[in-house]
Each structure stands twice: as C-alpha cells, then as structure tokens.
Amino acid sequence: MEGVDHLASERSRAQFDVEEMKVVWAGSRHALEVSDRISRLVASDPAFRKDNRTSLSRKELFKNTLRKTAHAWKRITELRLSEEEASRLRFYVDEPAFTDLHWGMFIPAIKGQGTEEQLQKWLPLAYKMQIIGCYAQTELGHGSNVQGLETTATFDPQTDEFIIHSPTLTSSKWWPGGLGKVSTHAVIYARLIIDGKDYGVNGFIVQLRSMDDHLPLPGITVGDIGMKFGSGAYNTMDNGVLRFDHVRIPRDQMLMRVSQVTREGKFVQSNVPRQLVYGTMVYVRQTIVADASCALSRAVCIATRYSAVRRQFGSQNGGVETQVIDYKTQQSRLFPLLASAYAFRFVGEWLKWLYTDVTQRLQANDFSTLPEAHACTAGLKSLTTSATADGIEECRKLCGGHGYLCSSGLPELFAVYVPACTYEGDNIVLLLQVARFLMKTVSQLGSGKKPVGTTAYMGRVDQLMQCHCAVQRAEDWLKPSVILEAFEARSARMSVACAQNLTNFANPEEGFLELSADLTEAAVAHCQLIVVSKFIEKLKQDIPGKGVKEQLEILCNIYALFLLHKHLGDFLKTGCISPKQASLANDQLRSLYSQARPNAIALVDAFDYTDHFLGSVLGRYDGNVYPKLYEEAWKDPLNDSVVPDGYQEYIRPMLKQQLRNARL
Amino acid sequence: MEGVDHLASERSRAQFDVEEMKVVWAGSRHALEVSDRISRLVASDPAFRKDNRTSLSRKELFKNTLRKTAHAWKRITELRLSEEEASRLRFYVDEPAFTDLHWGMFIPAIKGQGTEEQLQKWLPLAYKMQIIGCYAQTELGHGSNVQGLETTATFDPQTDEFIIHSPTLTSSKWWPGGLGKVSTHAVIYARLIIDGKDYGVNGFIVQLRSMDDHLPLPGITVGDIGMKFGSGAYNTMDNGVLRFDHVRIPRDQMLMRVSQVTREGKFVQSNVPRQLVYGTMVYVRQTIVADASCALSRAVCIATRYSAVRRQFGSQNGGVETQVIDYKTQQSRLFPLLASAYAFRFVGEWLKWLYTDVTQRLQANDFSTLPEAHACTAGLKSLTTSATADGIEECRKLCGGHGYLCSSGLPELFAVYVPACTYEGDNIVLLLQVARFLMKTVSQLGSGKKPVGTTAYMGRVDQLMQCHCAVQRAEDWLKPSVILEAFEARSARMSVACAQNLTNFANPEEGFLELSADLTEAAVAHCQLIVVSKFIEKLKQDIPGKGVKEQLEILCNIYALFLLHKHLGDFLKTGCISPKQASLANDQLRSLYSQARPNAIALVDAFDYTDHFLGSVLGRYDGNVYPKLYEEAWKDPLNDSVVPDGYQEYIRPMLKQQLRNARL
Numbered sequence A, B: 001m002e003g004v005d006h007l008a009s010e011r012s013r014a015q016f017d018v019e020e021m022k023v024v025w026a027g028s029r030h031a032l033e034v035s036d037r038i039s040r041l042v043a044s045d046p047a048f049r050k051d052n053r054t055s056l057s058r059k060e061l062f063k064n065t066l067r068k069t070a071h072a073w074k075r076i077t078e079l080r081l082s083e084e085e086a087s088r089l090r091f092y093v094d095e096p097a098f099t100d101l102h103w104g105m106f107i108p109a110i111k112g113q114g115t116e117e118q119l120q121k122w123l124p125l126a127y128k129m130q131i132i133g134c135y136a137q138t139e140l141g142h143g144s145n146v147q148g149l150e151t152t153a154t155f156d157p158q159t160d161e162f163i164i165h166s167p168t169l170t171s172s173k174w175w176p177g178g179l180g181k182v183s184t185h186a187v188i189y190a191r192l193i194i195d196g197k198d199y200g201v202n203g204f205i206v207q208l209r210s211m212d213d214h215l216p217l218p219g220i221t222v223g224d225i226g227m228k229f230g231s232g233a234y235n236t237m238d239n240g241v242l243r244f245d246h247v248r249i250p251r252d253q254m255l256m257r258v259s260q261v262t263r264e265g266k267f268v269q270s271n272v273p274r275q276l277v278y279g280t281m282v283y284v285r286q287t288i289v290a291d292a293s294c295a296l297s298r299a300v301c302i303a304t305r306y307s308a309v310r311r312q313f314g315s316q317n318g319g320v321e322t323q324v325i326d327y328k329t330q331q332s333r334l335f336p337l338l339a340s341a342y343a344f345r346f347v348g349e350w351l352k353w354l355y356t357d358v359t360q361r362l363q364a365n366d367f368s369t370l371p372e373a374h375a376c377t378a379g380l381k382s383l384t385t386s387a388t389a390d391g392i393e394e395c396r397k398l399c400g401g402h403g404y405l406c407s408s409g410l411p412e413l414f415a416v417y418v419p420a421c422t423y424e425g426d427n428i429v430l431l432l433q434v435a436r437f438l439m440k441t442v443s444q445l446g447s448g449k450k451p452v453g454t455t456a457y458m459g460r461v462d463q464l465m466q467c468h469c470a471v472q473r474a475e476d477w478l479k480p481s482v483i484l485e486a487f488e489a490r491s492a493r494m495s496v497a498c499a500q501n502l503t504n505f506a507n508p509e510e511g512f513l514e515l516s517a518d519l520t521e522a523a524v525a526h527c528q529l530i531v532v533s534k535f536i537e538k539l540k541q542d543i544p545g546k547g548v549k550e551q552l553e554i555l556c557n558i559y560a561l562f563l564l565h566k567h568l569g570d571f572l573k574t575g576c577i578s579p580k581q582a583s584l585a586n587d588q589l590r591s592l593y594s595q596a597r598p599n600a601i602a603l604v605d606a607f608d609y610t611d612h613f614l615g616s617v618l619g620r621y622d623g624n625v626y627p628k629l630y631e632e633a634w635k636d637p638l639n640d641s642v643v644p645d646g647y648q649e650y651i652r653p654m655l656k657q658q659l660r661n662a663r664l
C-alpha cells in the first residue's frame, strides 16, 4: 500500500476498534490470522495476477486459469497447507475453475451418496487430484426439475454393467463446470432402468477421459458450451456439454449409499434414510450464503471507498466539493448494502452451526428438524443471492460513470456472481419450496404439532395476529423486541392470509399455483425475519473491542428498518404497524445513516481485503483513484498504436468520400 | 425463418390482429413500413453479422465496428436513404459506434449552440462525414457537476484565439464516445477565461486529429479509456481520454449562439435566451426514453418466447410438462415488463410531441412550459432507464441457466444498456431535479400560479388530499378514472408531505439534503403517474384493428396495478387506498395476467424484430431453441481442439503428481 493514504482522515474518524471488528467479520482470531496470511501470500505472488483478465481471449483466459490452478495446487502441496488454508487460498485466487466443482460438488456428492467402499476407493484419488471430477446433473432440457432428467442408466445383467445413454438431444448434459475440457470423471445423474422398469434418478461415477492422453473415452462426446456473461468473469470455467452413446460402467460405480442394485438386478433400498441427501444440500447452500456475504462486502467496500474519494457539487467559494458519501441519497442506497453484508455474514455463520446440528441429529436418527432446516437454507440461499446480485449492480451505479469501466472491478464481480441466483436451485423455485413448507406449518398449527427452529414463532400465531406495535417515538424503533415483533407479525400474518386464501380453492394444488406470486412474498417475509433475528441473536453475544458492538447495533437496525421501508406495503397491509409508526421508522433510519457515516470506511476496512483481491482501481485502500485510473487506461490494446488498425480501410475513405469503390 | 414454427400454436391463440398492433407499436403505417424494410435489409446483409461479437478481442471487435460503420455509410449513400431510413439502419445494425455521438450529440450540440454562420460552416462537413465529431464534456474529476469542469479556454487577444488547456490530471476529458480513436473534431466544454476572469463553462469546436494522417494535432494527447462492462457490448465504442497542452483555436470556434466573445475580448450575452439549452436536453432525453422501450421490448421478446418453449415440471403420467410461461410467478415477473415496454413506447411518443411543442413555443418566445417540460423529461429518462436496466436482467433470470449464455443475447443487451442510467444525467441526480421542481410547484400552489402540463393535477391538491378510493370490487380497478385518481392522490400526498417536512428545517437547503431520499421517492411517484396517464390518454384515441385496443387496455391495467402492488407502502401510508382495496387490486392483477397469457407471444411478435436484431438463440421467432443452442456451443474457440491448450503443461502434471518440478 504505497505512498500517501488519501483516506487517512476518514480512518481517523472511526469510533470503534477496527482490528477487533476484523475478528468479528472473520469469525474468530484464528480465522482472521489464516485469511490474512493466505490473502497476502496470494496477493504477493505475481503468478496470481488478475488485472489483465478482462482483455484476454477465451483461449488465453482459460489456459491462464489452468496455469493458476496448477500453481495453486503446487503451492498448497509445497507449503503443506491445511484443508482450511488450501480452501482460503483457492478463495483468494478468485477465479472460477474446475477445482471449485471438484472440491465443492464432486467430492461432497461421493461423500454424501457413496458407500464405505466407494469412499475408500474414490476419495483418496480425488484428494490427491489423481482424478478430477465434476457434477453433471443438469441437461439441456432439464434443470430445476431434476426428476425429469432423460439420461438413462440401464442395467445389463449379462455383463454386470450399466449402460449410460443420452436418448435425445435435450438429454445432453449441459452446464456442469469443469466438464467441458478438464474433468477426467463425473458424478452423473441418470434414470436407473432395470428390466424395462424406471427406478428414477440416481447418481453414477463415470470416467470421461483417458488418463493417458485426456481424449474422451469411446461413446463420449464432450465440449465447452461457449461464452457466458461478461469478459473474464465465469469464462475461466469450462461449463460443458456431454453426450453418451451406450457407455458401459461397472455396477459398482452407481452411488449406492441409499439405493442399491444387486448382481441379480434387484433394486434395494438401504436402511439409510433418503433424507440424507438434504444434508448435503444444507451444506452446499450454506457455503453459497457465506459466498454472498463475501461478494456483497467486496462490492460495498469498493463503492464506499470511492464514495469517500469522489466529490461532486456543493463547493462554496471555490472550496472543495462534497464527498458523494455525504449525500443522503447515496447513504440510503449504500449503507443498507453495508448492513446487509454484515447481516449475511452472521446468518451464514449460523447456517454453519445449523449444518453441524443437523448432521449430528441425522447420526442419531433424529429427522425432526430436517424439513425446517432444508426450507430455511433454501430460502436463505434465495434471499441472500438475489440481494447480493442486485446489490453489486447498485454499488456499480453508486460509482457513476467510472463504475462502468472494467478497471472498477464491479462489472466482472457482477457477471461472475449472478448465476448464483440460478444454480443450486432457481431462486423462485426455492421460494416456492419455502412457501410450501410454511403452508404446511400453518395447516398443522391446530394439530398440536409445535413448529420448530426458525418457524417457532408460528407457535405464537394467535398473539401475532393480534399484537399492536408499541412504537411512539422514533427511538422506540431501536429496540430489538419491537423490531422482532413487527417482522414476526408481518411474516405470520402473510402466511396465514395465504393459507386462508388457499381454502377458497376446491383443489389445493390449483390454489397453490394460482396464488404462487403471493406465496413467494410470504416466503421472503419469513426469510427476512430469519436474517434479522439471527443478527439480533449475534448481538446478544459478548463482543469485545471498543465500540464494536455499538457499530453492529447500528448496522442491525439499518438492515431491519431498511427492509421495513422497502416492504412497507406488507407491514401496513397486514396492520402490523401504522402509517405514523412507518414515518417514525423512516426518521430513525435517517439518523442511523448519520451515525454510520463516520465509521463507513473503517467498517469496510474490517473486511480485511487486499487490493489484489478487490481488483478495483476505485476501491484501492489508499484512495489514490485518479492517477491509477489514468494509468490503467493506457494499457488497453487499442492504445498499442496511436492511429487505430482500420483507419486506412474504413475511416479515411469515409472522410475522403471515397467509400464508393471500397470493398468492405 | 426456416422450417417448422414451434410457436405456431401460441400464435394461433392470439385474440387480436397482430399486423395492426405492429402499426401501433411502430407509431404509424409509414414508420412500420420503413422499419420493416430496413431491418430486413440489415438482417440479410452478411456484412452486418453480429453473432461472433462476444468472442472477438478488443482490437478485432473495434476494427469490425469500423468496417460496419463504413459499410453502413456506403449503403446509406448508395441507396440514397432518407434521414429517417439512415437512422433506422444505424439502429438495426445494433452496434454502439462513434457515429452515435457524431449524429446524436456532436451535430445537435452545434445546431443548438452554434450561430447561423457556424451552422453553415460546420454542418455540411458533418452531414457528409468529411469530419467526424464527438461530444467532450465529462472529465476524470467531473461528470454530474458540469459547472465544476476544469478545462480552460483562455482568450488571447493578441492572436484572436482561445488557448485550450488541461491544468490538472482530473481535468482530462474522460468518457466521450468516439473520442478515443476516431473523431477528427470535438465539441468540448471548458471554462472561458478572459483577462483572468472566469466566465463559466462554454462549448468550443476543436480539431483533434490531422485530416492527412489521423495523428493527434500538436498539444493533444488522446487515447481509449479501456475495457467496459461485458464482452462485445459497449467495447465497440472508443470512449476516450483527452488532454490539452495549450492548444490554440480561432475565436470563431467558440459556440456563440448564447454568449459571445468579441474581437476585443468582451463577453457578451446574446438576446437568445439561455433556456434554449434545455430544448436540446429535452430532445436528447426523449430519444433515450424511446431507446428504453426498444431495449426492454427486446429482452421481453426473448424471455416471452423462451418461456413458451421451456417446459419444466407438472407432467402428469408422462405427458408433456408445463410451459414455464404458465406459472403465475413467471407471469408476475414477465408481464409487467411486457406492459412496461408498451407504456414506455407511448410515453416516448408523447415526449416527441412535447419536444415539438416546446420548440414551437421557444420560437414564439414562450418559455412558460419549459421548466415543467425539462423536469418531466429528466424524470422520465431516469424512470424508464432504471426500469429497463432492471427489467433486462430480470428477463435474463426468467430464462434460467440458459439466459447466462452469451448466445441468449441477454448478457450483452444488459451490459450495453446499463450506462443509460448514468450518462445524460445520473438517474438519482435527475430525480433530485424533479423533486426540486415539485417542491417549487407545491410552494407556489397558494400563490394563484397554476401548475401546467404534467403537474396540472397539483392544482386539485385540496381535493386529492381528501379523496377516498371508491373501489369495492376487483373489477372497479379496471376503471381508468379510479387508477388515475389513486396515482394522482399518491403523488400529490407524497409531495405535500415532503414540502411540510421541509418546513421543519430552518435552512431549506439543508432540509432538502436531509430529506433527499424521501424526495426522490416523491419524484418517482410523480413520474409513474405521468407514464400511467399517458398510457390512458393513448387509449382514448381511435385505435383500429380487431382486439388491439382491448389488449392495450389489459396491458395498461397491468402496468398500473403492478406499480400499485410494488409501491403499495406509498399508497397505504398516504391513505390513498385501504388494505382491502389493495387485496382487490392484487386479485384483479392475477386475472389480468390470465387474460394476457394467450396473447403474450403475439404481443411480442408485434415488435416486429428480426432474429438478426434480437441476436438470441432463446428468442428465435420459430422457437427452435435446443438444436440451435447445441450448434452454437461448438463454435466456441475452446472447442477448436478436443484436448485443451495447457493440458500438457498444467493438467497432466497435476494428475500425474508431477507438479513439484514444474515451472508454472
């Protein structure tokens, strides 16, 4: 961090201990130490340079990523990094690659769905990267509806093999990351057919490419599906297409933890409960929520620092102009996102705990909390990824024109992030699952079955349908109990209203379809309540460090009151609060923005991101934006020559009115 | 449109005359004929191919654009196209280029700010493209605050010249399109300095490059500012950086329609009113609103067609699955955007009329409507561009995973469109201008000064503060008078509430800053009212064609009720409607979606876009999506070889555990 710190005066205004906040953000002193050390390791290694990414051609870009993954793996083994350190290293290298799917989907799928023998055979190979695997579920014709997959795996009792086949064009596997060019193996999902009978979708381990020369094995057609959103961004990944022409695999490559096919071709359900699959989903989605807080905090860090550097208007008598971060409109767009980043961080932390809890219960054969945990992770995945995608783009707009330059880092961050709204469950489809769960919860309220976990508040539904918000002055909105009650009442009332409307339909399934837009809104209300309540719970913990807890309280209130303002219609329509109380909330929110203002820079410093990781001229730690923007510009290939290629053929003839005879 | 029409059954369900709707969308039979003919001309010319755009390197991409602009100009002159036809041709070529700024900003700036002699000297050169011009206002340090520009134009009475100079790094011109590599000339904005006195910002025509060899003239440093959002997209444009080192231009190159500098160095204001500048702004922003409806309709066309092709879930007994367009959640996201596209089209049409009206009044020295027209165009620019940017991204999400592929056309459409939220006035800064105008209007209500034009309803403020919505049944929401009253009451009440809150501040300017977030919301409410009311006005016209008006009525109601739902908090908080009435509006909205459903495909067909213009595999007219997606994939450069470049160096050593000694 060379030279003058243009943001020094901002930093000196902070009213809390930034180093302690870093610990809170990281989760623990240990986590901070690891993150800090590994991020600096990556930042200082020229092999991990990424500033030229947006100007590389697809082939150059991809080869470059292969180089980085190999280099990363080399460093991981050389330095004997722990699993935690290795995963941090991949994170800070900050480039989507086949390794994400290998570690994040292929291995967990085998772990979750393989038998003991299968784990023993495949995991050591995968851990050493002697094989590279991907996760091939989605097909050209089916994504959300996994039960509609068309690929077949037909048991051949003669040879004790499965024959994997793509019967139609739409059955081509389509999208799996790492499939296009790299993976040697895949976990693929296909309909199990025995003796002409369809046993539904199951997972299989299939080798795709030769270990000798990397050529696709006989019967396999595989390639990359082409350019995706943005330059750089997700184009470092080889999302692939895959077709099978009667490819044979041994019977023991079906993942058989839950269902088995015997030598005789008998289909057997093991005594392992099917619900185990949900455990893996809880795991994967929990990592997605954690990623959301990372991506959003990164965008917020860039926009906040630049908003403190950027000055526009308001100069009196030739003095300096106003920093745009001082405009209330800028604050009302930026600070809720800052608060959201912290909120998502804490709910992510809690989800990690939830996953451990669920896993322990599963081991003890207790499935009681699973549906609730599953609905909750599905909903939080949807909520946080949608808000993050929108939030990154808002941060880009908050940077005015300069945010549109790749050197701001924001276009690529957006482009690489947005598919999180679609993969691992389309966000709307997930909300519908949450809604289904909520309707079930409401319908069982009379039955004496007590709602658990994040739906426990539904147990107090009678009270919540009646309660009146007690706010009389703006400051009353700072009380956690007041906020919680308002959010609980809103969510409960929306769910109950939906449930009542459903009773107007003779066929409940038809009713669900007809009212599905309202149902997704009830699901959102429920999920927002979870985030708010987990933030409030976090604040009940002992949090050391001067001023740290006070800042988090401000952020928590900003998050809650911003949501209240944004979804005011819900709160008013269900009668949870009055118009007068809404105005008071708004007044309180403005005052919270003023309180957050002097701490804004320090609050983003607490993310502890290196300039390398941020990858943004606008978000530089030292705030030295303009000279660096200027410097970056000249690196564009178009500036290689003063007169552009094409002048002689196209521009000159136009200017000289000599186009008539030109061949163009 | 080869082969089978997979959407034929959809088309046959339409309940209106599509050909007549095409006329309505185009604006007239003549406009339709021109658009249709020119779009086919472009689509059938292989020189205008654009499907490879996202895989080209920056240099290839840019050269390719130069070729296309030259080819377009050649065709325009060969075919002796009219001005209207030529501009349609540039539109359908659909590639941002220096010509956009030449025709859209350079020429209008000279026309608006030049004297008669200046027009006679410069326009003929520009019309024949013997010179190419750009519009250089923004600097590295100043965009929104034009009065803060730092470039100086100092009058030298000795030589009768201005000396153009960039005194600081931040005074570098930065962003102007066409500046980086192509323009020979620019209209630049600089502080006029005479005898040490600063006369504020004025416009000057400056030659940048030699007409002989295209090299920058002495004292001029110029280049491209680098990669922007997305691949392809706006990277076809050479947005530029420009620095002046004491560059001299003759005095008569200051644009002197409004202010003049005499030979003696006297600064003189002409009797032409300064407000004229606003006339140009009204013009430019009106074109931006028209562009918004084009961009949004394009995205909606893609998402609608694909939603009818895509099937997911809901298959009974192995039958076909449900088209995703039949899901109410899909409809509730898609149809409001379809309605918005039509709404923006009509408000754009009306703005064209407004521009003519304002121009005629200016010529008759009537400035009375100018502030209102200016606020109204500023607000509509902000409203329509923000909604369009968000809408395109929503359409992309509506296409699930496949929307993330460049071959869907949506990523590039988004990336190329979003800067419209920033250029020609940052959307928030514009809303603040609208709010300022609204506060002025409210404050003058008592004075007897009658609000005009789009603020006329404020004249009925007493009644609007009192009125009670009369809706009792869902169908009541179909009455234009009911909708209008609700929107007028909401907007008036929000403005009045802001005005009242402002009186709590001793210093009104401070109050404005403090309440600015609320003020922008009042501005949005006002602008939405304008769009709704112009849609309703349009429907009062005679609109021929079977079922055409009925469909437009459905869309108008969808647009209004969707806004009501989205901003329900405003309507409830200000007491314009009751919670019960809100529920009825929601019921009505659902039923409108069902009415729109069978007509959806025909309603997007009415945009009359060719497959070339749409540039989307998902949006193909014939709905033949899957084979074409599959075909497109294989064209990616990564698929040139089966084993990727980099396998030997990076993948193989990893698999073979031989990285240790590798140089990476």
Ligand SMILES: Cc1cc2nc3c(=O)[nH]c(=O)nc-3n(C[C@H](O)[C@H](O)[C@H](O)COP(=O)(O)OP(=O)(O)OC[C@H]3O[C@@H](n4cnc5c(N)ncnc54)[C@H](O)[C@@H]3O)c2cc1C
Binding pocket: A101, A135, A136, A137, A138, A141, A142, A143, A144, A145, A174, A175, A176, A177, A234, A239, A419, A422, A423, A424, A425, A426, A428, A429, A432, B310, B312, B313, B324, B327, B329, B330, B397, B398, B399, B400, B401, B402, B404
């Ligand atoms: C970058 C990226 C990486 C990916 N990586 C992998 C991978 O490694 N492995 C893998 O197997 N897959 C992968 N995928 C695929 C991904 O999992 C799917 O795209 C995702 O599941 C969404 O499914 P879809 O594309 O079929 O969307 P669709 O289901 O076709 O969605 C289209 C629209 O229909 C709506 N819709 C669908 N069903 C319903 C319903 N029942 N009710 C209401 N609305 C509905 C959706 O909301 C959406 O608006 C990846 C995708 C992307 C974009």
Ligand SMILES: Cc1cc2nc3c(=O)[nH]c(=O)nc-3n(C[C@H](O)[C@H](O)[C@H](O)COP(=O)(O)OP(=O)(O)OC[C@H]3O[C@@H](n4cnc5c(N)ncnc54)[C@H](O)[C@@H]3O)c2cc1C
Binding pocket: A310, A312, A313, A324, A327, A329, A330, A397, A398, A399, A400, A401, A402, A404, B101, B135, B136, B137, B138, B141, B142, B143, B144, B145, B174, B175, B176, B177, B234, B239, B419, B422, B423, B424, B425, B426, B428, B429, B432
């Ligand atoms: C693709 C593209 C093409 C362009 N083409 C041209 C061109 O041809 N010629 C040309 O001259 N320029 C051009 N521009 C520049 C463009 O006009 C400016 O970017 C635009 O005016 C916005 O100004 P800014 O970038 O300074 O934003 P800023 O004003 O720096 O905005 C930053 C943030 O500050 C906020 N803000 C600023 N002022 C206030 C205020 N008073 N109150 C509250 N909030 C405020 C904004 O809302 C925003 O969130 C182009 C820009 C782009 C992106």
